Amino acid sequence: RPVLSNGRELTTPTKMTLREQLRAKISAAFYHHGLLCASYPVPIILFTSASILTCCYPLLKLPLPGTGPVEFTTGVRDYSVPSHEPHGDQGERPDWYRGPPVAYIQQVLVKAAVSPWDSSLVPVDVFRSPLGQVFRLLEEIRNHVYSDSSGVRSLESLCLQVTDLFPGLRRMQTVLPEHGCLLVSPGNYWQNQRELFDSDPDLFKTIQKHEPKGLHTSATLRDLLFGVPGKYSGVSHYNKKRVVTYTITVVLLSYDARFLNSLRARLKQLHPSANCSLREDHMVHVHFKEEIGIAELIPLVTTYIILFAYIYFSTRKIDMVRSKWGLALAAVVTVLSSLLMSVGLCTLFGLTPTLNGGEIFPYLVVVIGLENVLVLTKSVVSTPVDLEVKLRIAQGLSNESWSIMKNMATELCIILIGYFTLVPAIQEFCLFAVVGLVSDFFLQMFFFTTVLSIDIRRMELADLNRRLPAEASLPQPKPVPLRTREAPPPPRPSPHTITLQTPAFRNLRLPKRLRVVYFLARTRLAQRIIMAGTVIWIGILVYTDPAGIRAYLAAQVSEQSPLGDPGVSGLSPHLAVAPVFAAGDPTSALNIHPAPDPTPVPENQSQGHHSSGRALPLPPLSHSVPQITWGAEDEEGWRRLSFRHWPSLFSYYNITLAKRYISILPVIPVSVHLSPQEAIETRHPHDTRHRPPLIPKVSADLQTDLTLYKVAALGLAAGVLLVLLLFCLYRVLCPRNYGQNGAAHGRRRRGDLPCDDYGYSPPVSEISPLLLRGHSMDIECLASDGMLLASCCLAGQIRVWDAQTGDCLTVIPKQWLSSSSGCWEQREGLDGLSREPEGLGFESRDPSIGGENLSEEDYFPLRRRASPSRLALFTDQPDLTPLIDTNFTSQPPSHLSTPPKEGFDYGSLVERAYTEHEPPSPSSYPCASSASSSPSSAAQPQRRLSVGDGGGASSQERGSGSGSQAAADWESSVWAMELRGNLIAAGRSSGKLELWDAVEGSLRCRNEDGVSGITALAFLNNRIVAARLNGSLDFFTVEINKPLALLQYRGAPGQGSMPPSPCYTSEDVISCQLTRSVQCAHQKPITVLRAAAGRVVTGSQDHTVRVYRLEDSCCLFTLQGHSGGITAIYIDQTMVLASGGQDGAICLWDVLTGSRVSHVYGHRGDVTSLVCTTSCVISSGLDDLICIWDRSTGIKLYSIQQDMGCGASLGVISESLLVTGGQGCVSFWDLNFGDLLQTVYLGQSSDSQVVRQLLVLDNAAIVCDFGSELSLVYVPSVLEKLD
């Protein structure tokens, strides 16, 4: 059984439940599968592609979904109305060809010309008299009656009777027939009245009057009435051919072959078409699909927009891979091809999709989802980087196997429930979804995993390439002193430096400029997605073709090759179930065979013909007859119309053709030849006056061309507008400023309040920070136990402050190295103290001290205590203040032991002032400090008591005792410091451990057992644990030889979880004994040490974390799981253990079992600090990012970008309040929502210093270092929250 993941070996083997067994099996299976995928990427991808293609193969048989009408051709002679029930010979007939059609369309195609053309004729004559013929023809048709044995039939009895126009079409009222037969012709323009036509001065204007002003790409009124596209009608002033073409469209409700034949024969007889060889033996049934109008498109587009947003937001989460784009594409491909596979498989097994594919597609994608893919990516990415790619993939897969299987099972269950709703549409949807889910799972496992493995491999290769130059320059030590971390380590680490190895991720930290570029790249990513969405949307628009653009284009194409392709004559007509506007029209190919006239002229053709008395002058067959030609394109002239022609005609009468069909009968050709005399007779007086207008360039060609351009331009404009709109929306939703504003902010004037882009400044807090000044160099260590605060600067000076008031209590100076500054500090301390009695309360003195700075500190009323600002100026100069300071008059006698009220004891100070060559005693003025501490301090009475009965003798003795050793102390710097009670434990780089009295400033004890520098200290109860540079761990016990009865405990307020620290009084003799030393605790320097709950946890450069028991220094666990040195550890009373390493990983461990609970990769570069609350883990890294993770799931909730260099400074004040340090300020955040609550500026020159360390005290105060100063910030609003 393979070892599943790193942390799991330590799991205590318990009896596994069935669930756990299942889980283990699943994860083992996934592990093997991952190995397989990563080992053979190419064959697996080939296999997957092949299976996708195989599954999609049945899709080829499906007709392309679309809204174009479908047609079916039958012969006229043996036509009978199809029955509703399906017949046996179903194979040839489409399934919609059932029942009677909505209507039969009989078109009478009229071609009329004035011939011969006379030069005396005006252009209007081209169409006036030919159009006038329509009235006669109409009359003929209306009055045609056919009677035989079965009765008399007229048009009235057969035609489709319409009742009412659609209510919204009042403007059409005058033009379209409102009652009676639906008979449409150009005569409708003049209400079918010859008189109106004759008196119309401008025919053309009448025709144009009804044209819509705007775009008209679908059927216009002119098309409807003329029955041929406007371009072919010939009604224009520039008609070169001088032939006018129009149709009279008769819509019949029932089909009567004999009546129609008689009508045909009659018309043919009246107007014979000499060279007409149109076929008359086929009728075409056209089936219209469901319409998608603009209105239906709106919800569709909405769903697609939501879909794209979903895909965008999902793929945006893919992180830390080589190519985000590639993986996002792979994810989308996975989902899409799984859908295709599902449709293909369903078709293969005989299920024909009836749902509208375009409509359900977005929902299917959303149901299937991209989640698994993302989870897989995240899991694989967060495996240790140093593993082999195969193992990483396998581990990542097996880590997530359980949740993936669980999710899949849940979704399948939900969908199965949906299947039992017994609604056919939902059932079909569910069926598709189930098959899609399964195939998606298959693709994830094979396709996506393999792509991921390739990507990870590529990333590692790239990493390797990038790292190589850095390692090549390894032998030359870099002279940059500030970048020690990057400097190559010497072979043997010197005892005074911690040399950290170059971590792998160090190189991933990008320069700032590059990061800006990446941000810009990310912007374009968003824009691109929007653009792609728009393009696809426009594509859908064109495809579904609501505006008839495609028809127009098809018309254009068919115009260029009017005969179609005669080569495809092999197709038989009855098989022709083809889109109407297909290029190779099968029916048009048939006109090669000249068809004999199939309809015999009936004998009784002209019976009941009332108007026969009027002699129709047959036009003489002149030589200009060839003007009228009949071609194949006339046979089915309706093909050139928009395919919405018939639906729109019927929709005017509220009849829908959606999912129904109409039958189009063969046209009746009519040729009319008119003599010039007739044309002149029918002239209107206006026609001659009104010379051919040159102004209206309304040539039909030009007009349609213009229409096309208009469509294109408007479409383009709409697209641009949409993109702009979406972009604006995007900017509103995600108002990022991609680094453009950063420079402007950097250069704001000093003294200005910082504000954001909107000119809004965060509220200036009434929280005023308290600056603690005194250190001359940057602060290195900070320690506190709630009441006292100890700080140590780079110069080695330790100062003890009162955490409540911010007073400097003690200075533990470094005498010999920088005696001037050390003495100065003492003097200053005295200075502060000597001024102390002048005021009664500190608060009352504030204005007087701060007054000198008040003018410039309007915004930041800083309270400065005991620390004049001239401090920094004099640090380098020889300072004579110690001499001046020995001002004995202001001080009580040094050895006076009686005055308990004052308690000043400057004996040692005086001594030192006189004997400067002697090593001074650090216990300079204990009583003074106790006096200056706040009266509320609980420690004060006992301190005073101790001074009172302790007397100077013991301190004298201690001073001399420790003074002899003190000379060596100052050689090394303090690396670690801890404060408990009133004892300061300081670990030095020389390996010495010192215990100082925080109040008196005296050295109480020291231990010189170790030589290797102490890198970290933990002080718990009476035990001190010291971690050393050489990897050893020393346990010390602090012993106080004093009766236990006198040992007093200070009750620390609000510190219920911590054991109270004992207070060591000054008379105790404290000894510090090494109880146990673990020599080889770690192979490499120990970097972190934390102790809580009776455990000591160490983290080292050797990538391991060890857990020790505090009582017996027994090593409990060695936790492996990091692939870099450990840089941060968090442990608290509730046994929560978190560790962060140089690899940017954060591990959560179970302290009781030593197993790894979760493992996430959060940072590029070291994790610098870690804090846990009950619900989340807060980490910060060298990338200046603070990430907040959900503790139970390991999901990143959000992250906060910090200012440069302040990544490590963070603290948690309460369960929901996070404080972070920044550039000259500290910020408070609401942990639950990530809101910035408040920003407190520490100083006026806020951009000079960076808060690097931050310590949260128990009384809800925050201490942060601020260069050489400390800043104490109270959070009053939190106090009530704590209670």
Place this chain on the structure above:
Amino acid sequence: MSLTPKFLTLTAMSGGAGAGPRGPYMSFITDRNTNLLIRGGLLFSVGVFLALVLNLLQVQRNVTLFPPDVISSIFSSAWWVPPCCGTASAVIGLLYPCIDSRVGEPHRFKREWSSVMRCVAVFVGINHASAKVDFANNVQLSLTLAALSIGLWWTFDRSRRGFALGVAIALLATLTTQLLVYNEFFQYTSPDFLYIRSWLPCIFFAGVITMGNIGRQLALVRGGSEHLLMRSE
């Protein structure tokens, strides 16, 4: 003597950072009122948009073929319906995070934009199904829609207070609609009274859940992730 600070890197970094002036904390919109206004506006527009689109879906069910001037028929129903929906959605979207913060435990389940988008898509899908799918009877329609809505809640919310609030608001809204109808302020487009009644509460419930989801995510946006984006250079 050897003055070796323990973690040189940190001091080194501070030295480097101190040299160049850096932007201070840019707080995005900490002012609660402004933020509330922006969120409310966004939610309002989302609500109006969804109301229009979904109304269109419902209109489609009853009209087989749209008249040419269908766009005007979007607004043919009472003009105040979309603003009402918008206001309601703004209120709901603000109410959810507010209740979350009052209770003290923020909603953590699937707090991502992709999940929110999924939720909206499912909501539109439920509407689509109710408009397009032909059900045998009203009981079936009701049951299916109820199951779908509860599925929506379980998939995207799973919080008890979210459910309670959703049910409460759905009942309230249904009651209000019925009152309006009885007082003839408002008429259903379809005479099928039962159809509407069975359709309404489930859609209301799903809508409340969806708007609450959006509102919660918006409340989260201004805090954490946006700060990251705002302040990184």
